Amino acid sequence: MPHRSTVHEVLIAVFQVRTFIAGQPPELGVLLWQRALDPDKGSWSLPGGVLEDDEDLSTSARRQLAEKVDVRTVAHLEQLSIFSDPDRVPGSRRIASNFLGLVPIYSEPKLPSDTAWHPVARLPRTSFDHGTVVLHARNRLVAKLSYTNIAFALAPVEFAMSTLREIYAAALGYQVDATNLGRVLGRRKVVEPTGRTSPSGKSGGRPPALYRFTESSLRVTDEFAALRPPS
Amino acid sequence: MPHRSTVHEVLIAVFQVRTFIAGQPPELGVLLWQRALDPDKGSWSLPGGVLEDDEDLSTSARRQLAEKVDVRTVAHLEQLSIFSDPDRVPGSRRIASNFLGLVPIYSEPKLPSDTAWHPVARLPRTSFDHGTVVLHARNRLVAKLSYTNIAFALAPVEFAMSTLREIYAAALGYQVDATNLGRVLGRRKVVEPTGRTSPSGKSGGRPPALYRFTESSLRVTDEFAALRPPS
Numbered sequence: 001m002p003h004r005s006t007v008h009e010v011l012i013a014v015f016q017v018r019t020f021i022a023g024q025p026p027e028l029g030v031l032l033w034q035r036a037l038d039p040d041k042g043s044w045s046l047p048g049g050v051l052e053d054d055e056d057l058s059t060s061a062r063r064q065l066a067e068k069v070d071v072r073t074v075a076h077l078e079q080l081s082i083f084s085d086p087d088r089v090p091g092s093r094r095i096a097s098n099f100l101g102l103v104p105i106y107s108e109p110k111l112p113s114d115t116a117w118h119p120v121a122r123l124p125r126t127s128f129d130h131g132t133v134v135l136h137a138r139n140r141l142v143a144k145l146s147y148t149n150i151a152f153a154l155a156p157v158e159f160a161m162s163t164l165r166e167i168y169a170a171a172l173g174y175q176v177d178a179t180n181l182g183r184v185l186g187r188r189k190v191v192e193p194t195g196r197t198s199p200s201g202k203s204g205g206r207p208p209a210l211y212r213f214t215e216s217s218l219r220v221t222d223e224f225a226a227l228r229p230p231s
Numbered sequence: 232m233p234h235r236s237t238v239h240e241v242l243i244a245v246f247q248v249r250t251f252i253a254g255q256p257p258e259l260g261v262l263l264w265q266r267a268l269d270p271d272k273g274s275w276s277l278p279g280g281v282l283e284d285d286e287d288l289s290t291s292a293r294r295q296l297a298e299k300v301d302v303r304t305v306a307h308l309e310q311l312s313i314f315s316d317p318d319r320v321p322g323s324r325r326i327a328s329n330f331l332g333l334v335p336i337y338s339e340p341k342l343p344s345d346t347a348w349h350p351v352a353r354l355p356r357t358s359f360d361h362g363t364v365v366l367h368a369r370n371r372l373v374a375k376l377s378y379t380n381i382a383f384a385l386a387p388v389e390f391a392m393s394t395l396r397e398i399y400a401a402a403l404g405y406q407v408d409a410t411n412l413g414r415v416l417g418r419r420k421v422v423e424p425t426g427r428t429s430p431s432g433k434s435g436g437r438p439p440a441l442y443r444f445t446e447s448s449l450r451v452t453d454e455f456a457a458l459r460p461p462s
Contacts, residue, residue, distance in 0.1 A: 086287065
């Protein structure tokens with residue numbers, strides 16, 4: 001059977017927990033750029049583009065991401081699923097491999113003038129199926145927060161547990177309890193105390209203890225104890 | 232830049248826990264077919280083939296799988312990652328989307344004459360990078376056994392805990408304790424007692440209690456309690 005022209009592209013959903021409204025808790029944001037030309041001029045797109053002949057998908061994702069953001073600020077990048085509906089975009093068929101990228105809170109990477117952070121809860125008009133890709137990536141992030149240490153890539157190097165609670169609440173979309181969070185993550189050896197305290201406690205109280213993630217690459221933290229390999 | 236001809240293919244690693252050596256515990260097997268023609272005549276390949284213009288990847292995976300096995304026996308099928316090294320196969324570039332398929336123990340699907348189950352621990356000569364794809368899929372299965380209910384797709388509808396222990400041990404590649412396994416899976420509400428016992432207990436002892444999985448679609452069973460959404 002003769003095959004219609006097919007292009008393989010990568011799309012990267014880069015998330016950061018950021019303050020969008022002064023005085024309000026931080027929210028999960030996603031990096032988008034605005035199309036200056038048709039198709040779909042004025043709509044907002046995910047970073048990405050066509051896979052070249054001499055690169056694999058991860059190489060392509062890093063290259064294309066570099067056009068929109070300083071990739072050194074991206075603490076975690078991983079492949080998610082593929083969107084392969086034959087009619088997902090007009091014209092030639094485009095098969096999209098989606099990636100998840102995470103930038104730590106408080107990092108302020110320099111952005112090109114067409115690019116901006118948008119709260120995931122209030123997306124502008126997005127291009128093609130990019131809004132669906134954003135929500136799919138957010139759902140994968142939420143799932144991974146529940147059984148991996150992936151929050152290392154959203155958190156600063158050292159943090160008070162109240163800050164980590166804000167990060168989880170922003171990413172999950174609902175409140176979590178800081179004491180309970182600290183207890184669970186400590187028991188699973190995901191975070192550990194640094195032995196230091198924050199230089200400035202709020203409202204003159206006892207300065208809060210600082211924590212750090214024990215690892216800065218992704219792992220499943222939450223195996224059934226019954227299934228751990230013999231050590 | 233002009234683009235080299237690129238083909239998108241799907242490859243499906245279908246696993247089943249089976250007895251390969253009579254009198255020995257069951258082992259994890261994978262479904263392979265032997266190439267009667269070049270390229271790489273005589274080597275063993277995963278089911279799969281080229282994505283057609285009018286189908287998405289999941290539709291293609293089910294269609295191509297149907298050429299090698301009765302797909303009604305496949306209790307779970309999901310997309311894993313993509314192999315996109317530009318030189319992974321000779322000739323035209325082929326980007327492979329890999330799927331994981333699972334067949335319950337004791338099911339004996341009819342197979343074409345070129346197709347057979349092979350123990351993952353003793354693979355025959357495999358085609359191209361298919362051996363790597365098999366091991367990658369096995370590693371994903373092992374990881375998912377630790378934080379999801381995916382074993383439902385490897386188990387019979389009702390089972391004694393000793394059978395489930397054999398299934399986990401075969402898939403994981405190391406021994407697990409049946410009592411501990413039953414306790415953990417029960418507490419997480421992954422399995423529940425049926426209220427029935429096995430008709431024939433071994434060696435005249437008390438007939439063992441039968442269990443079943445509470446669900447037959449994949450879910451993360453093991454969220455951090457601190458991160459559950461408010462109910």
